[in-house]
Amino acid sequence: MKTFQASFKKLEFEKVIQQLSEHTVSSLGRERSRQLHPITDSKEIAEKLEETEDAVLLLRLKGGMPLAAYEDIRPHLNRVRIQGTLNGVELAQIGRILKTIREIKTFFSKAQEEAVPLKQLYEKVNGLDTFAKLERTIFSVVDEGGYVLDDASSKLKGLRQGIKQTESRTRQKLESIVRGPQARFLTDAIITMRNDRYVIPVKQENRNTFGGVVHDQSSTGQTLFIEPQSVVDLNNQLRQYQVAEKNEIDRILKEVTEEIEPYREAISAQLNSLVELDVIQAKGRYAQAIKAVKPDVSEENQVALLKARHPLLNEGEVVANDIIIGEDYKTMIVTGPNTGGKTVVLKTLGLLQLMGQSGLFLPVEEDSTMGIFSSVLADIGDEQSIEQSLSTFSSHLTNIVSILEQIDEKSLVLLDELGAGTDPQEGAALAIALLDAIAQRGSYVMITSHYPELKAYGYNRPETINASMEFDVDTLSPTYRLLIGIPGRSNAFEIAKRLGLDDMVIASARQLMSGESQSVDQMIQDLETRRNEAEQQADKAKDDLKQAQALHRELKKAFEDYQNEKERLKKKAEKEANAIVDKAREESERIIKELRQRQLDSGQQGNLKEHELIDAKSRLSGLRKEEETLKKNKVLQKQKQKKTLKVGDAVSVQSFGQKGTIVEKADGKQWVVQMGMLKMKLPEADLIQIEEEKEADRRVSVKRTSSSGVSTEIDVRGERVEEAVNRVDQYIDQALLANYPKVTVIHGMGTGAVRKGVHQYLKKHSQVKTYEDAPANQGGIGATIVTFK
CATH class of the missing domain: 3.40.50.300 (P-loop containing nucleotide triphosphate hydrolases)
Known part of the structure; x- marks a missing residue:
């Protein structure tokens, strides 16, 4: 690197690296991208360029890897190493990185299934390990914002219910004061907090009216913030709940922190891989930004x-x-x-x-x-x-x-x-x-x-x-x-002439120049003239080539149109002929059916031989021309020739248009075939071996448009929980009627109340199969993807 570094500033390489670093999603990615430097090993250069090529392809086909912004968790892992306890935010940051790693693994698995041709990145992500159990453990305790969930433990849930109930009772008592007749003793009809206790603002002269404890006063001293005697016990009880809540949270966080310890070094290694992918994607984004290509x-x-x-x-x-x-x-x-x-x-x-x-x-x-x-x-x-x-x-x-x-x-x-x-x-x-x-x-x-x-x-x-x-x-x-x-x-003489200098002065200057200098200038002028002529001829040749190519395309299209029209007319004639034959065949089948019914009704089997009926139907079937597309299908014809009949094979009987099963081999090329209740001896030429069709698995990508009148997503951000749930309820009905397989509900992050309300509604809905947070690059916890049954 030292052999290049001296030129970085002169050639402004550092500015390029700065622009590159702005396309990363994390501080670690920016730090790593600024360490990028030229290398001299041809194999390593080829690999680095292929990494960038993979990133550009994924950005074009998939919108890029699902890399959401992530934090530097190395200090958190160091605290785990020295047996410290992580807080909720730090646990959530580790959990988000584990989630990102899992989403990246899933992303590349799908890309591999879809045969996206990547040269380097499949091998890189193969080394990524997911920590699904640890991720579930973390997010069963905290949400993505780091808030410790009520359901982290049954004790914590009970304590928080106690806090809510006590707070409600305390506020009710204080509300009765600020809304009742005693409100005249207050400077303002509000309930506020001082020292984590509920208080009310009381006028200085009325300090003894409510009793209790003074916690603070205004700057003028005219207002005292008093905890009335009537709520002292409730505030004490609330404080006890809060202390117990904190102790329970500390216990829970310590337990989860201890569960991270066995995975600490592995997570650190995965973080390094994540940073590398961040830089690779930044290289792809930078290539797009400056419209660059692989050399x-x-x-x-x-x-x-x-x-x-x-x-x-x-x-x-x-x-x-x-x-x-x-x-x-x-x-x-x-x-x-x-x-x-x-x-x-x-x-x-x-x-x-x-x-x-x-x-x-x-x-x-x-x-x-x-x-x-x-x-x-x-x-x-x-x-x-x-x-x-x-x-x-x-x-x-x-x-x-x-x-x-x-x-x-x-x-x-x-x-x-x-x-x-x-x-x-x-x-x-x-x-x-x-x-x-x-x-x-x-x-x-x-x-x-x-x-x-x-x-x-x-x-x-x-x-x-x-x-x-x-x-x-x-x-x-x-x-x-x-x-x-x-x-x-030198263009001095031409410039001087254009600017109006006297011709005599210019001529005098030319005479003062040496003959060699004049010859060189004349040679250069001739070279420039010839170059311009060559460029004009090249441009004309390009135009002629474009016109010839355009004419070739027109002729090729006209020939294709002629061939298509010829084929269309041929098929039309075949269909018309087949329609006539089909009509005659239907009539003949009706007559044969009547004859057979009469024979069965009379019980006289000897009067009408079975082989005569088969022969008649075979001749009638031969009148119908085989469709040209099937006739030309060499693969089907070869497959038909390859198959040999045996007892138990399922066959199609051409003369009857029915399916049957081979029961036994008769003499020569004759087979006994069971068709429903009827057993018949039939020639091998009349039988085609068939197989049960297996429906191939197909991955179908459906993009819904507004043609159905219903969007595939709904946005309820900024709404109250009740209104949001009502809107989602109506929207789900419309989506089900539109036969959508899945939809997206955008509820934002905020306090998490709307998200929680929507999830509770979806959990109870009979037509909802699954619901989950959107991938990080599609909104993360700010949106929920709903899949219907």
């Missing part, structure tokens, strides 16, 4: 970042560029005007490499490729140090000296304005010498510069290429497009 990885460092964008710049404001280095050339020299975007391209290459080697998706087009560098070293920006008395040139040179000491053949070096800050001729010579030194080490390098000497260096040096930032002379502004293969040229 290919080249161990040969052949980098091709297509339509690359800087992730910290607004997508609508940044110009995407192709950044290619490593295959045909290892050094790129980028020239161009100031504020033309050279530094942004430089930073983009370095930052995307750091992101990719950290397992993050990149804001590039599909089929982009990143490398695996042993270090990414950068010298970017003005780092003049007043304290160290270093000039800009000295500061840059100090950084470059440090970089030269660290690089190897797999380093990526990024140098901004190499050689700037000193005499141009000396600076250019030094820049060329530094590039030679870096090339000897075999490192990959991208630099930005203004020196024209470097353009010739880029043209003549092997594995080196020129590039530039495009400048629009017509608008006098940069386009921020990176042109690889074309060095930047």
Whole structure:
């Protein structure tokens, strides 16, 4: 990590990590995500990228893993280790984590059943253990807010009933005072609390009217908060109940805390896995936020970042560029005007490499490729140090000296304005010498510069290429497009002409330029012209290809429509012919039935032979054309041919259209078949072996719409318990009439009274099969999913 860390600030990698951490759901996830750093092992990089790919797929298909916000329970587990007692809130926080782990296991089990193609996460969640018994124990004692439930023990339930009754009696007595004739002795007709005891505000001059105990007074001394003598005993009794309640709660919490101890280390390990999943999902969410994709990885460092964008710049404001280095050339020299975007391209290459080697998706087009560098070293920006008395040139040179000491053949070096800050001729010579030194080490390098000497260096040096930032002379502004293969040229004369400088002055300036410089500028201009022509031709070719593809699609659709119409007409004709045959067959069956009935009635079996009837029916059945779809079904035909008949087989008798069972084998290819009360000898060709159909299990996902007039959920948040239960009662009737299998009741958290009232109602309803809290990512305890019988 040290080989990368020096460049984190220069390339703004820390800002990317900060943005990533904002997509986690917990403080532990944020802490872990900020530890993300580039790695150099190709296998590990591939695994990290596949984790992000899994997270993106789950977000698209399932809305993400059911990761609700969770707390850092490590201090709670430490207290368990030293035999301390956890409070209700701490127990609930541990319980919520156990619930989240269980929901994640269930989530991935369903995903596996549905064959969601994940590459890494199935293996990760296989190591998760659920603690169903401990989870039930915790939530049988506290709710998700940490409140100890009345049903935690029978003693606690009795004490709380006693508290309610005593409080009710106390308030009744005090109500009789504040609402009765003695209210004139009070400063205000209210009942309040002081020192956990019920009191009333009495005027100073009437302090002896009620007797009892003074617990407090107002700032002016005109009002005394008195506990009347008539409620002293009740308050004492209430206080005794409260002390007993606290002792019972302490006992219950201690027991549950002791039950956690055997699972303490396992829970700690599961928490670590949960944090890892939190970070993986954050990577997926961040990829969606910046519209990033998974890059290919080249161990040969052949980098091709297509339509690359800087992730910290607004997508609508940044110009995407192709950044290619490593295959045909290892050094790129980028020239161009100031504020033309050279530094942004430089930073983009370095930052995307750091992101990719950290397992993050990149804001590039599909089929982009990143490398695996042993270090990414950068010298970017003005780092003049007043304290160290270093000039800009000295500061840059100090950084470059440090970089030269660290690089190897797999380093990526990024140098901004190499050689700037000193005499141009000396600076250019030094820049060329530094590039030679870096090339000897075999490192990959991208630099930005203004020196024209470097353009010739880029043209003549092997594995080196020129590039530039495009400048629009017509608008006098940069386009921020990176042109690889074309060095930047001075646009001073064109700009001067556009701004109105006299042509004679411009001509004079041209004459003062060396012939070599003019030739270079002319060469660059010709290259730009040819590039623009090539781009126009490529655009035209793309348009022609699109038109050809569109025409191909139209022709293909027309041919498919023709084939479909041909098939439809053929089937229509077959159906009409079959209808005629069916009508004749029905008539013949009616006649045969009459003949058989007459024969049975007369008892003269010899007059009409059975085989004659079978032969007649077989001929009639042969008139009907077999449906084309069945005829072409080769699988069914092969299955029919494969099956061999035997005694006991269930068969379909084609001539009669009836099912029967083979009783015995007759001579030749004849079988005796039992059809109801009738036994008949039939030819094998007339029999088709059949099996009892087994209804395949199917998982059906039904999405209800408002077409039935009834929503699949009801929201009763903010309503009183009675009103909420009444509304739910009416809604359940409507949902049952609409034949819904399940519905959702949204009641919110609040004090929990509405949730409790709804659950009591559902518990008694005869048509309710089950009800349970919604998953954490669908409302948790703020909603209840109801399943009908």
